Amino acid sequence: MNQKISPPSRGPVDHDVRNQIVEAAAEHFSRYGYEKTTVSDLAKAIGFSKAYIYKFFDSKQAIGEVICSNTLLKITTTINESMDGAPTASERFRRMFKSAIGASVQLFFQDRKLYDIAAAAAGENWNSVANYDLKLKQTILDVLQEGRASGEFERKTPIDETVNAIYFVMKPYLNPLLLQHNLDRAEDTGVMIVNLILRSLAP
Structure with a gap:
């Protein structure tokens, strides 16, 4: 995945950020597979930190x-x-x-x-x-x-x-x-x- 997503810098709306993560994850999973992908892989691919992703989702599941x-x-x-x-x-x-x-x-x-x-x-x-x-x-x-x-x-x-x-x-x-x-x-x-x-x- 070539396109990186920059975390919003000012008061992000949680719903919008969650949607960004989901859309990017769906694209990443479709390319590399769900089982083979870790949250760390996903964080690196979409340009968010792993900790930032965990603010919105408690697991890959x-x-x-x-x-x-x-x-x-x-x-x-x-x-x-x-x-x-x-x-x-x-x-x-x-x-x-x-x-x-x-x-x-x-x-x-x-x-x-x-x-x-x-x-x-x-x-x-x-x-x-x-x-x-x-x-x-x-x-x-x-x-x-x-x-x-x-x-x-x-x-x-x-x-x-x-x-x-x-x-x-x-x-x-x-x-x-x-x-x-x-x-x-x-x-x-x-x-x-x-x-x-x-x-x-x-x-």
Whole structure:
């Protein structure tokens, strides 16, 4: 990384400085990898002292958490946008799963270095990943409730059981540690899984 960042000299706004560090760290991690980079490496690369970075983040993981949260937010946004205008709950579910797989493949595997952060986050169950999982489950719940209200989906199975079952079926195609083993057939397999799920939800 050639560009250095000079620490603000007069009353820096904490939020702005944190953003500077995160943006520079994301660039550095994407070039050299998350696991191979230390906070000292990062400090040297972006032109801040190690102590200055620790004023804003207590560890490398804390920086990685922000980067991971930003990445997962992009996926969540893509999922929500894909479902806009869907005429039925079944179609919303199809769009949700398809866009989730597509966005995950694109964001996690276009940049193999950035994948290191996603893999570490998934393997250690960082808060960013746990929050993403909660959002996914909430989205599944919303679609199920809509489908039950319209009569598209059955109502006998406890809804929390149904949400968890669908989530665990989807997880191998959303978790970066698992998705790498399903990458070549993720989209085709995803279509088959959605069809199976929707048949199981039929009243």
